[in-house]
Amino acid sequence: MSAPSEFLHVFEPGTERTPGWTYLMLHGTGGDENDLRDLGRYLAPDVAQLRPRGQVLERGMPRFFRRLAEGVFDLEDLIARTHALADFVLRAAEQYAFDTRRVMAVGYSNGANIAVSTLLLRSGVLAGAVLFHPMVPLVPEQPPDLHHVPIFIGAGTADPIVPAAQTEALAQMLAGYGARVTVHWQSGGHSLGQSEVEQARIWLAPLLAT
Numbered sequence: 001m002s003a004p005s006e007f008l009h010v011f012e013p014g015t016e017r018t019p020g021w022t023y024l025m026l027h028g029t030g031g032d033e034n035d036l037r038d039l040g041r042y043l044a045p046d047v048a049q050l051r052p053r054g055q056v057l058e059r060g061m062p063r064f065f066r067r068l069a070e071g072v073f074d075l076e077d078l079i080a081r082t083h084a085l086a087d088f089v090l091r092a093a094e095q096y097a098f099d100t101r102r103v104m105a106v107g108y109s110n111g112a113n114i115a116v117s118t119l120l121l122r123s124g125v126l127a128g129a130v131l132f133h134p135m136v137p138l139v140p141e142q143p144p145d146l147h148h149v150p151i152f153i154g155a156g157t158a159d160p161i162v163p164a165a166q167t168e169a170l171a172q173m174l175a176g177y178g179a180r181v182t183v184h185w186q187s188g189g190h191s192l193g194q195s196e197v198e199q200a201r202i203w204l205a206p207l208l209a210t
Contacts, residue, residue, distance in 0.1 A: 026111025
């Protein structure tokens, strides 16, 4: 395989305290490869980070896939870019010598949505996921095997972009495919809230210790 070149990205190696674990950090609309660095360091300061920049521009703002309107996704583009991201992760693992069996997605909004799509379409690429304010991006034609895959979902009860019903539908879908899903609700809207970040940090700690 050749070195990863499709995505502008940053890779920061971890430490011996968390051998083998790598965060795939996936920003929201308008973010970039540096947007979630501090979040990742707060969740676990010793974990390696692979941080790609979304390749789609929407009014100059990077995203990971196109949408037709708020909450209406271009499914053909989503599927193609999901596979491109998954392939990139595998090539990056070879380039940077990290364990493909220990990649944990950490995504916010648009980044969380492509993380969900990766779980549904390329389940073997991710060992788990922390999803802040995700939606149901698509329904896969073939059910993925997500048995025992740990997934944390952070959601807002007053989120104007992701209604509570969307969060609940996603949690039920992922659990139906065998995932171990934890949902944390906070009282805020679509912005990343401190309580969900703190609960994600607590949830991650025992997983990263294994």
